[in-house]
Amino acid sequence: MKRSCLIEVFDGIDSFQKRIKVQSNIIEGNSKMYRNSIWYRSLLDAEKTCLKEDKLKKIHYKFQDDKEMVEEYNVDTQVLLRRAWKVKGKLGGEGKWDVEIGDPIPNATPITDGPAADIIESKDQPILSRRNTRINLEWRIRNLPYPIETYSVTANNDQRCIIISTTNKKYYKRLQVPELDRLNLPIQQAPIQCSHSFNTLIVVYKKPQQLLDMDREWYEELSKVKPVKDVPNDCKAQ
Template identity: 25%
Template sequence: MSLIPPGGKKQAWYKEGIQRIHTIMPDQTECIEEFDIKENICVARKWRRVDKLGRISDWEYEIGELPQQQQDKSKQVTTDLFAASNQPVITRHDSEGYYLFKITQMPWPESNYQVTVEDNQLVVRTANKKFYKKLTITDLDWQKIQLVNNFIKFKSFNNTLVIFYQKPPSIVAFEKAAKGARSQNIKEGGEGCRAE
C-alpha cells in the first residue's frame, strides 16, 4: 500500500481525489504520502523527525513542492535576511514510468549539463563548474536496486533542468501491487482507517 519500507503504524484516508497514508515509525519519525487516485502517482512524500531532545522538526518534502507560504518562510533565516532568489531549487516528482527531478534557476544551455551515476546516486554537474549536486532516489535504495546510466535522460528549458530516471520493471510491478492494496483501503473523509 505505502511505498516506504514496512514498519510503523499506518493510517490511510481519502479526500478530494487524494489518498493520504500517515506512518508513525517506532522512533516517532512521521511520514505522509499523498497519492493522486486518478493518475496513480505519489504527488507528495514528507517527513518529520524527532531529535534527541524531543523537538519535532518541520516537514521536509522528499517528493512534491512546498506550499508557497512555506517556501517563503523557509527562505527566511534567523537574521531576517532572505536567501538569494537565483539559487537553484530542487524538487522531486514521480510519474508512472519515471522519477523526475526539477532544478530551477539553471540558466545554461543543455549542452553544459552532465548527469551520471556515481556511488548509486545521480550526479549533476555543469561543464562550466558552476553547479554540482548528488541526488538520491530513496525508493531504489529501499529496494536495494542499483542505478544505471542507461535509464537517465534530461532536458533543459525555461531555466529549468528536468532529469528523468526510468523506473526499473521491478519498481513498476511493486507500485502496481501497492496501488491494488491502496484501492482496497479507500474511505472518503478525513477521519482515517487503519491500513496496516
C-alpha cells in the same frame, strides 16, 4: 510400437510444461523480490491512516521506530504526488515536514528569527524539486540558465547517486535516489534522460520493473486502509 511412441511424446510434453511452470514461478519470484526488502516490510508493519479529499488520497504512516511519513496519491492516476517525513523540532517543538517528493508543504512557514531560524534559499539560487510519474523518477532544478550542452549527468552506482556537473564549473550536485536504495537496485546510466527549458534542468530516470511492480502492488495494498471521517492533526497540516 506406435502406441509406445505416442506415450513417450505425451510424457515429453507434460515434462516440458512442468519445466515452463517452474521457470515461470522463478521469473515471478524474481519480479517480486521487493517484498523481501526492509522498506516493503516496514510499510506493511506501519500503522496507517487514510484520508480522502476530492481526487487526493492521503496516507499517514507511523513506523515501529516512531518515524512518521505522509504520502499523497492522485486517485485517478494512482500516482504518488508527495512524500514527506516528519522532522523533530530543534528545541523540542512540533517540528516540520521534510519533503522527499513533490512540492513543499503549503502551510510550512519558515522560522526567520532566533536560534531555530531556517536557512532561506535565495530566489536566484538553483532550486531542486522532486517529481514522480507512473513510469519515471524526475528532478527539476530551476535557475540554471546554461544551455543543455553545458551539463554532464552521470550515474555513479559506487556513490549511489546521479552526479550533475557543468563544463563551466558553476554547478555541481549529487542526486540521491532513495527509491532504488530501498530496494537495493543499481543506479544505471541507460535509464537517464535530461532536457533543459525556461532555465530549468529536468533529469528523468526510467523506473526499473521492480519499482513499477511495487508501485502498482502497494497502491492496491493501500485500498485495504479505510478512510477516516475525522481528520487527524498530522494530516490537516498537509
